[in-house]
Amino acid sequence: xxxxxxxxxxxxxxxxxxxxxxxxxxxxxGLAVPGWxxxxxxxxxxxxxxxxxxxxxxxxxSLSRPVDGERIxxxxxxxxxxxxxPYLTGVRPGEGIELRGPIGGWFVWRPAEExxxxxxxxxxxxVPLMAMLRQRIVRGGAEFRLVYSVRSSADVYYAQELGHLExxxxxLQVAVVYTRAATPQAARPPGRIGVSDLTVPGWTPDDDxxxxxxxxxxxxxxxxxxxxxxGHRPSRIRTERFGPSG
Amino acid sequence: xxxxxxxxxxxxxxGAFADVLGCDVTTATLTCAGCGRVGVFAETHVYHRAPGIVxxxxxxxxxxxxxxxxxxxxxxxxxxxxxxxxxxxxx
Numbered sequence: 001x002x003x004x005x006x007x008x009x010x011x012x013x014x015x016x017x018x019x020x021x022x023x024x025x026x027x028x029x030g031l032a033v034p035g036w037x038x039x040x041x042x043x044x045x046x047x048x049x050x051x052x053x054x055x056x057x058x059x060x061x062s063l064s065r066p067v068d069g070e071r072i073x074x075x076x077x078x079x080x081x082x083x084x085x086p087y088l089t090g091v092r093p094g095e096g097i098e099l100r101g102p103i104g105g106w107f108v109w110r111p112a113e114e115x116x117x118x119x120x121x122x123x124x125x126x127v128p129l130m131a132m133l134r135q136r137i138v139r140g141g142a143e144f145r146l147v148y149s150v151r152s153s154a155d156v157y158y159a160q161e162l163g164h165l166e167x168x169x170x171x172l173q174v175a176v177v178y179t180r181a182a183t184p185q186a187a188r189p190p191g192r193i194g195v196s197d198l199t200v201p202g203w204t205p206d207d208d209x210x211x212x213x214x215x216x217x218x219x220x221x222x223x224x225x226x227x228x229x230x231g232h233r234p235s236r237i238r239t240e241r242f243g244p245s246g
Numbered sequence: 247x248x249x250x251x252x253x254x255x256x257x258x259x260x261g262a263f264a265d266v267l268g269c270d271v272t273t274a275t276l277t278c279a280g281c282g283r284v285g286v287f288a289e290t291h292v293y294h295r296a297p298g299i300v301x302x303x304x305x306x307x308x309x310x311x312x313x314x315x316x317x318x319x320x321x322x323x324x325x326x327x328x329x330x331x332x333x334x335x336x337x
Binding site: 004005007008009010044045046058060100101103104105106107216217218220221238239240241242243244245 | 250253254255256257258260265267268270272273289318319333
């Protein structure tokens, strides 16, 4: 018998089912996880790659969909000099990956919670927020507004689905903020997310929405500072930051 | 131009802590031993591109927790927090 504790969140090998392009540099990867016990929208998993010499690297990836049996999905942005993401964006169906999760009970949305939700995404920070929207389609009664900051229209994840949702769902507003290159029909010139992007009628501090902000650390800090400056209560804001390494 | 910050937040360390402690730590409330700030683990600043994980107070930068994994053991240093309050509903 081994001495010591049993890991409480063990690694397990899961199979890649499919991989589809989301943008030129991001792919959505479907995984089959036998015995998956379910998760909450907003949660993430850790993935681990191990080289033949034993060196291993781990990264956290948000789940992009609510529970769907034993299938889970992630969307991975390829970081050119990253250790993990270039491998993940090249995986083929049938390959195995080490995974543990689901993880995190803070940056989550449950259908029974909250009447007004403001989601603010920077780049691939859209992934856990998309899981919340997809959960809302199935269950819940909350009103959502999504503010999604991306460099250009080529960088928008789930573009077609977001377009359909915005058209078909009376509980959803979507505002895409282009930071480098706006589309010809966009009224707003390209630029970083500003106070006017965040505070619109129905979503002011007086309306007291629950706010979820996800993106690179600098983005999250900047948006959170603006929201608090506008009068949003810090206790109403939940954040998830990710780093530059992929 | 400002350099991009190197930290992430407590969400990114949740897997490693859950593996050892057996519970979700992101919703745990920590009181910083440095400045007395009371806040959830999810909002701490985490530096994890290193041999271990360093968790710092977002207000005063005090190290509130460290976790290091060796091939045989896990080292936990929790001196930087006066206490942890972990949601644990009676069942």
